[in-house]
Amino acid sequence: MRFLVRRLGFLLIALWAALTVNFFIPRLMPGNPAEAILAQFRGRLNPSSLKAIEVALGIGKHQNLLASYFEYLRNTLTGNFGVSTSYFPVPVTSVISRALPWSLGLVGISTVLGFLFGTALGAIAAWRRGGWLDNVLPPSFIVVSAFPYFWVGLLSIWLFSLTLNWFPTLGGYTETVTPTLTWGFVGDVLWHAVLPAFTILLTSIGGWILTMRNNMITVVAEDYVKMARAKGLRPRRILWQYAGRNALLPNLTGFAMSLGFVISGAILVEFVFNYPGVGFLLLQAVSAEDYPLMQALFLLITVAVLVAIFLSDVATALLDPRTRSTR
Amino acid sequence: MSWDKIRRRLSAGGRFLLRDKKALVGSIILLVLIVISAFPSWFTPDDPTAEIYNPGAGLSWAHPLGTTSFGQDVFSQLMAGTRQSVMIALVVGLISTVLSVVVGITAAYSGGVVDDVLSLITDVILVIPTFPLIIVIAAYTKSASFWTIVFVLVVTGWSYGARQLRVQALSLRNRDYLLAARARGESSWYIIGVELIPPMTSLIVANFLGAALYAVLAAAGLQFVGLGNVNTQSWGTMLYWAQNNEALSAGLPLWALAPGVMIAVLGSALALLNYAFDEVSNPALRPVSKRQRRKVAL
Numbered sequence: 001m002r003f004l005v006r007r008l009g010f011l012l013i014a015l016w017a018a019l020t021v022n023f024f025i026p027r028l029m030p031g032n033p034a035e036a037i038l039a040q041f042r043g044r045l046n047p048s049s050l051k052a053i054e055v056a057l058g059i060g061k062h063q064n065l066l067a068s069y070f071e072y073l074r075n076t077l078t079g080n081f082g083v084s085t086s087y088f089p090v091p092v093t094s095v096i097s098r099a100l101p102w103s104l105g106l107v108g109i110s111t112v113l114g115f116l117f118g119t120a121l122g123a124i125a126a127w128r129r130g131g132w133l134d135n136v137l138p139p140s141f142i143v144v145s146a147f148p149y150f151w152v153g154l155l156s157i158w159l160f161s162l163t164l165n166w167f168p169t170l171g172g173y174t175e176t177v178t179p180t181l182t183w184g185f186v187g188d189v190l191w192h193a194v195l196p197a198f199t200i201l202l203t204s205i206g207g208w209i210l211t212m213r214n215n216m217i218t219v220v221a222e223d224y225v226k227m228a229r230a231k232g233l234r235p236r237r238i239l240w241q242y243a244g245r246n247a248l249l250p251n252l253t254g255f256a257m258s259l260g261f262v263i264s265g266a267i268l269v270e271f272v273f274n275y276p277g278v279g280f281l282l283l284q285a286v287s288a289e290d291y292p293l294m295q296a297l298f299l300l301i302t303v304a305v306l307v308a309i310f311l312s313d314v315a316t317a318l319l320d321p322r323t324r325s326t327r
Numbered sequence: 328m329s330w331d332k333i334r335r336r337l338s339a340g341g342r343f344l345l346r347d348k349k350a351l352v353g354s355i356i357l358l359v360l361i362v363i364s365a366f367p368s369w370f371t372p373d374d375p376t377a378e379i380y381n382p383g384a385g386l387s388w389a390h391p392l393g394t395t396s397f398g399q400d401v402f403s404q405l406m407a408g409t410r411q412s413v414m415i416a417l418v419v420g421l422i423s424t425v426l427s428v429v430v431g432i433t434a435a436y437s438g439g440v441v442d443d444v445l446s447l448i449t450d451v452i453l454v455i456p457t458f459p460l461i462i463v464i465a466a467y468t469k470s471a472s473f474w475t476i477v478f479v480l481v482v483t484g485w486s487y488g489a490r491q492l493r494v495q496a497l498s499l500r501n502r503d504y505l506l507a508a509r510a511r512g513e514s515s516w517y518i519i520g521v522e523l524i525p526p527m528t529s530l531i532v533a534n535f536l537g538a539a540l541y542a543v544l545a546a547a548g549l550q551f552v553g554l555g556n557v558n559t560q561s562w563g564t565m566l567y568w569a570q571n572n573e574a575l576s577a578g579l580p581l582w583a584l585a586p587g588v589m590i591a592v593l594g595s596a597l598a599l600l601n602y603a604f605d606e607v608s609n610p611a612l613r614p615v616s617k618r619q620r621r622k623v624a625l
Contacts, residue, residue: 014451021455025464139349142602146540146594148547151566151587158580210602264458268548272570282459283552286466294466298459305456 103277118208126216141206149265353599420539431492
């Protein structure tokens with residue numbers, strides 16, 4: 001319990017740091033580019049949403065820094081991000097809520113699958129040390145992990161979509177179909193998700209394989225594993241319930257640290273596939289100079305990562321009795 | 328350090344390179360790319376920016392990788408773009424590593440409140456997703472220059488190494504030979520510089536390679552989405568122009584795929600070297616020989 005409270009405290013500090021960075025970035029930039037963009041909306045917006053944008057971007061010169069900092073914090077915590085300038089006059093929150101399910105589905109599922117498959121493959125490779133899996137997997141995934149995510153996406157579009165015509169090139173669903181909750185539409189969505197999910201899976205799985213393999217090599221050499229062998233336990237039982245369980249613990253912490261990298265890659269994958277998720281929206285906001293939307297998205301992605309880290313902490317606490325002991 | 332000692336170190340390094348296939352392949356690739364980036368004109372038969380050729384041409388002897396839809400030679404652009412990626416890798420790798428070493432070792436060596444504060448900062452930067460942050464910063468600066476990209480990549484890229492180095496330094500801190508140096512009354516600078524850092528060399532090198540790899544991939548991603556300076560020569564900006572002109576569906580796949588291959592080649596070289604150095608600092612990871620394998624199977 002104490003472990004989780006400490007981790008929660010740390011994640012709250014991280015969230016505060018992200019909020020503060022977000023607040024100061026536009027203020028530290030020379031020439032305040034946001035001001036020019038906002039000028040055209042003055043008069044078309046109602047005063048309160050204009051004010052919220054001004055506070056978020058640091059344009060309102062009518063109050064001191066500290067006061068606007070606290071107003072910004074209050075606005076952000078109550079979900080008042082103002083109005084999107086590129087989807088004018090739709091509020092930022094509703095623009096984001098349209099994109100969020102797409103990203104949660106695509107990135108969430110492919111990240112979890114990558115973690116599970118990668119961890120299992122890494123454990124097996126280390127278990128059969130020197131076997132063909134152990135000889136083939138590490139070098140090939142060292143190379144694959146050095147590929148840019150978006151380039152793997154381009155390659156798979158060219159190969160599977162343009163050349164072989166197996167999968168659609170772009171988007172989250174067929175544009176001519178109206179989104180309804182039918183099997184046909186769900187199938188269409190899954191059909192469109194195959195290539196982007198494959199891209200994220202292929203480029204992120206290598207990290208899990210390598211770290212799990214390396215943890216496992218250390219754990220397998222431990223005395224209690226030898227003891228389990230000596231007792232004549234079935235190898236499969238030793239692999240998963242004795243060695244694998246303990247080798248997984250550092251990997252769960254690693255999950256927290258690598259998540260940022262996976263999310264970063266996923267942003268570019270969504271961009272390549274025009275996938276209607278949060279990452280694609282972020283880059284659209286950048287090219288449309290929609291600063292309120294951009295900043296809200298950065299915060300949203302940060303919160304998502306922090307929540308995922310907390311979940312992996314909870315899993316660690318459940319699996320590792322040492323974290324539960326009160327010191 | 329005497330000359331003799333330096334020579335011994337160097338020959339040990341040479342032997343390591345020859346013995347470890349991953350390290351050998353990685354360093355050969357890296358060396359070739361460094362030569363290309365130092366003397367790009369030796370490798371570019373055509374002016375990389377000239378838009379004078381048949382646009383959208385396929386493979387030929389004159390244009391081994393075809394031309395772009397602007398009529399530029401793809402191969403020449405690839406060679407000319409090498410410099411920026413290699414430079415970003417080396418510069419960001421170097422500065423981040425220095426920062427990681429300073430923060431990580433200061434935290435471990437000082438302990439107490441200094442350690443708490445530095446570790447907290449390191450961990451916070453580690454968990455905040457950096458790429459969206461880089462995108463936001465680059466969006467405000469508009470077409471980030473080389474040094475802007477270096478700056479944001481260093482700021483976001485040093486924390487992983489600092490954390491690893493701190494853990495390593497902590498485990499060394501109370502070894503007898505360090506206590507002995509302290510008992511002899513050596514200065515902190517001597518202890519850190521001569522006793523603490525040398526045993527950590529392989530980890531520091533591995534961190535340099537990891538930071539360089541991160542820089543190559545992140546910079547390419549930034550330039551690909553158009554947040555770099557799109558008028559410079561680099562693999563990332565080539566990808567940007569290819570994507571903007573729908574090179575894939577226009578039947579010019581090499582224009583879009585070749586720069587990615589180059590990024591992947593540079594990245595793989597760094598990753599292979601990185602892994603080889605990991606095996607140096609953790610002998611358990613080294614490939615097992617046939618004889619050892621039999622022992623393990625037992």
